[in-house]
Amino acid sequence: MKVRFSLIMAIIGIVLASCGDDNDSEKWLTGKSQKFSINSNLRRETLPVLKARDVWTATVGYGTSDQGWLTLDKTEGEAGTVELTAFIAANTTKKYRSATVTVTCHKETVKFQFSQAGMTGGDEPKPSVSARVAKIEMTNFDREMNAVYEESLAFRYSGDVIVGADYHSRDKVALTESDVVVTIDRSQSGKCVYTMKETGMPDEVVNATLDDLKRIVSVGDMQMTYGVEGFLAKRTNGESTWLYDVDVKSNLFIVTTDKRLVYQFDPALPLRDDCNIDVNFIAMMTMTSRGMLKYAVLAEKGNFGKMLPYVIYKAASGKESYVFSPQIDSAKTLTSLDFAHRYNDLPYETQKRCVITYVD
CATH class of the missing domain: 2.40.160.190 (Porin)
Incomplete structure (x- = not known):
């Protein structure tokens, strides 16, 4: 997936690299570290721009047992401006977690520390829905x-949960109509089964598998x-x-x-x-x-x-x-x-x- 960075961030990177002390021109890696304290939601963070005088690498170290929840858009590059974006998965537990991104060039490092809060009020995210x-x-x-052609789909609910729908189509040129009754079976964990019944036609069954x-x-x-x-x-x-x-x-x-x-x-x-x-x-x-x-x-x-x-x-x-x-x-x-x-x-x-x- 491509992530495009703004020209403003590139300019900021140049300014950061040029506004340090007199020894910055001799360093292999220049720029400022930063700490990020974030909530439990899925998000992305653009890291402060660095300047590398040679090839560089970026690694992620985790301070808690939860692994793989923070990833980078790239982990290495050539000399020049270093622009990184961190992608942070939603924390679906109630536990705090932490990670450190380390950028290295000729054994010189700049670190970015992340701490993400756990969820409050539940172990799994519940989407907020009020417009049905x-x-x-x-x-x-x-x-x-x-x-020339009309379709409609009316949803059926049990509380806030969609349990099915009634579909109608009308071809005003061919002068034909059809009705389909859709039912949704959510009884199996990690699965959803959609059954579509049309008069005079075999049932169409659509099986969907869901992730966590x-x-x-x-x-x-x-x-x-x-x-x-x-x-x-x-x-x-x-x-x-x-x-x-x-x-x-x-x-x-x-x-x-x-x-x-x-x-x-x-x-x-x-x-x-x-x-x-x-x-x-x-x-x-x-x-x-x-x-x-x-x-x-x-x-x-x-x-x-x-x-x-x-x-x-x-x-x-x-x-x-x-x-x-x-x-x-x-x-x-x-x-x-x-x-x-x-x-x-x-x-x-x-x-x-x-x-x-x-x-x-």
């Missing part, structure tokens, strides 16, 4: 803005891999592989398979973080195909790792592009999202609209 999606409705339009962070690591024949920051990093079904690269600084989500697809998110439009459904994931899932809305039952918050916390506003690949126009209320709740599909060399576009209603 009741129904998602999607309408596809032709070039003249006539509705409740993320889907396999669904059907698809395997998922997550990066150190918690974003989806790779998806494969044995025949094809999709690589995901998140550029947090530029708010880009880049998917590479047989073609490169770049999603852009608008930092001026933040989403509330307590919604139980990842509406951006639904937009990415449904933008190219009809009939996909029934699979939105898999888009519960956290199922596929983290997403950028802003509204998606553009997707582009080759000569195609999608532009999204959201409606957001004063509580940062996304209530509708319009999709405009365009070919760069054609004068027209096709559109679809997604309307989201919530449980009162």
Whole structure:
């Protein structure tokens, strides 16, 4: 996963390297140590910039028995500016833990000390959810803005837990309709089974396996891999592989398979973080195909790792592009999202609209 650093940090590094005492020019490694005291949440930290006169290495030492929870974006480099980012996993225990990052050049070292608090109030993180999606409705339009295909998905709840959904689709051109009843079985630890029953058709059963962070690591024949920051990093079904690269600084989500697809998110439009459904994931899932809305039952918050916390506003690949126009209320709740599909060399576009209603 690529992490891009700002020019400002590079400038700060030059200033730090040049503002030391007169002996700094003779040192192999210059820069300042720092202590980080952080909470239990997953996060990343950009370390103060160092200056090395020769090749350098960076190592992580753990002061407690918990290992592997802090990683670096790189562990060695050539002479010049040393810019490092530390990725810190969420501490899902109640115990404090510590680690030290040591940068070394010709036996000279600079150390960065980390201490992370344990969780309070529970051994496992519980996602905060207060905005529950009741129904998602999607309408596809032709070039003249006539509705040609409609879908809806109404969620069923037991308390705050989604236990199923009712899907309906209507093709207004072919004059056909279909109904699917979705049930979710969460009775097995580390698993989730989605059963989709459509009248006159064999049941479709989708088995999902979850990791300790409740993320889907396999669904059907698809395997998922997550990066150190918690974003989806790779998806494969044995025949094809999709690589995901998140550029947090530029708010880009880049998917590479047989073609490169770049999603852009608008930092001026933040989403509330307590919604139980990842509406951006639904937009990415449904933008190219009809009939996909029934699979939105898999888009519960956290199922596929983290997403950028802003509204998606553009997707582009080759000569195609999608532009999204959201409606957001004063509580940062996304209530509708319009999709405009365009070919760069054609004068027209096709559109679809997604309307989201919530449980009162």
